Amino acid sequence: MEIKVTRASVLKEKPDQNTLGFGSYFSDHMFVMDWNEAEGWHNAQITPYAPIPMDPASMVLHYAQETFEGLKAYKNDGKIFLFRPEMNAQRLMKSNERLCMAQLEEELFVEAVEAIVSYEEDWIPTNEGTSLYIRPFCFATEVGVGVHPSKSYKFIIVLSPVGAYYPEGVNPVKIYVEDEYVRAVVGGTGFAKCGGNYAASIAAQVKAEKLGYTQVLWLDGVHRKYVEEVGTMNAMFLIDDEIVTAPLEGSVLPGVTRDSCIAILKEWGYTISERHLCIDDLMEYAQNGRLKEAFGTGTAAVISPIGELNYKGNIQIINEFKIGTLTQRIYDELTNIQWGNIEDTRNWRREVK
Numbered sequence: 001m002e003i004k005v006t007r008a009s010v011l012k013e014k015p016d017q018n019t020l021g022f023g024s025y026f027s028d029h030m031f032v033m034d035w036n037e038a039e040g041w042h043n044a045q046i047t048p049y050a051p052i053p054m055d056p057a058s059m060v061l062h063y064a065q066e067t068f069e070g071l072k073a074y075k076n077d078g079k080i081f082l083f084r085p086e087m088n089a090q091r092l093m094k095s096n097e098r099l100c101m102a103q104l105e106e107e108l109f110v111e112a113v114e115a116i117v118s119y120e121e122d123w124i125p126t127n128e129g130t131s132l133y134i135r136p137f138c139f140a141t142e143v144g145v146g147v148h149p150s151k152s153y154k155f156i157i158v159l160s161p162v163g164a165y166y167p168e169g170v171n172p173v174k175i176y177v178e179d180e181y182v183r184a185v186v187g188g189t190g191f192a193k194c195g196g197n198y199a200a201s202i203a204a205q206v207k208a209e210k211l212g213y214t215q216v217l218w219l220d221g222v223h224r225k226y227v228e229e230v231g232t233m234n235a236m237f238l239i240d241d242e243i244v245t246a247p248l249e250g251s252v253l254p255g256v257t258r259d260s261c262i263a264i265l266k267e268w269g270y271t272i273s274e275r276h277l278c279i280d281d282l283m284e285y286a287q288n289g290r291l292k293e294a295f296g297t298g299t300a301a302v303i304s305p306i307g308e309l310n311y312k313g314n315i316q317i318i319n320e321f322k323i324g325t326l327t328q329r330i331y332d333e334l335t336n337i338q339w340g341n342i343e344d345t346r347n348w349r350r351e352v353k
């Protein structure tokens with residue numbers, strides 16, 4: 001791919017690595033590319049980070065044909081690493097397919113990510129726990145308010161140096177089990193990473209935060225009975241000696257971190273079951289001590305221990321609101337692979353040259 005580069009005339013001051021937070025700062029440049037039926041993907045550019053002019057009738061603004069991805073770049077000893085970027089590429093293809101949007105080949109996606117990350121190398125923070133969050137996204141740009149698949153799209157990648165996702169750090173979070181709103185149903189777009197899913201989920205997030213909770217645990221959209229996932233993460237539960245996570249049947253987002261955890265836990269000899277888990281059973285296991293640990297998995301927070309569940313006012317504390325042994329172990333394993341601190345026996349780390 002040929003990429004036209006336009007350098008920003010003034011570069012921003014880099015933020016303090018100790019107070020990055022999540023998604024508040026953006027680097028100097030972005031990757032932009034266009035698609036139309038005649039030319040396919042074309043006009044690939046690295047340009048100064050700036051607002052994008054849009055027609056008010058651009059289709060994305062009305063019917064939400066928009067998909068996105070989230071991955072990170074890490075810098076260690078002068079080397080830059082990505083973590084399984086081909087998984088993000090494949091997932092974006094599935095998301096775009098579901099939303100009838102233009103397809104982006106895996107090689108093109110990875111090439112674009114690598115190009116912008118190496119161009120913005122100086123923006124990769126190096127303090128422990130920090131990384132460069134990569135946000136590729138794709139949206140409909142055709143002008144018109146008739147409902148049909150857009151005939152043109154933009155693909156953009158922006159970069160944000162980030163610290164820990166939660167201000168609490170790798171400490172347990174309080175989770176509100178949502179029994180009124182639902183996130184997704186089989187046949188809908190739950191498996192696609194699209195903005196529309198989030199638009200529909202914000203009401204529950206607001207409600208949970210009002211009640212003092214960090215995120216919600218979603219139940220299935222049909223019975224409001226089976227545990228699905230947590231806000232922006234997949235969820236895993238250590239019950240006795242079995243680790244349980246929701247199966248991928250169309251309503252749950254297929255997380256890269258989820259997939260990686262499953263592989264690691266299997267290697268470590270754990271029984272891991274992708275199965276339906278009834279919320280009433282889960283609350284009972286929490287009450288009688290059979291629920292040993294619970295955690296969320298996702299690129300942003302990596303692993304996030306769940307310390308409390310509130311379901312219809314029944315409040316259960318998990319593992320005395322402390323990070324569990326297994327939760328800590330899997331967090332260490334994943335972050336050490338991502339950071340390049342240990343040997344990468346599974347071929348997950350990709351060095352950006």
Ligand SMILES: *Cc1c(COP(=O)(O)O)cnc(C)c1O
Nearest residue numbers: 232233234253255256257298299
């Ligand atoms: C992105 C996302 C996840 C986590 O996926 P990762 O690939 O592990 O980052 C989980 N649930 C939802 C709803 C998501 O959008």
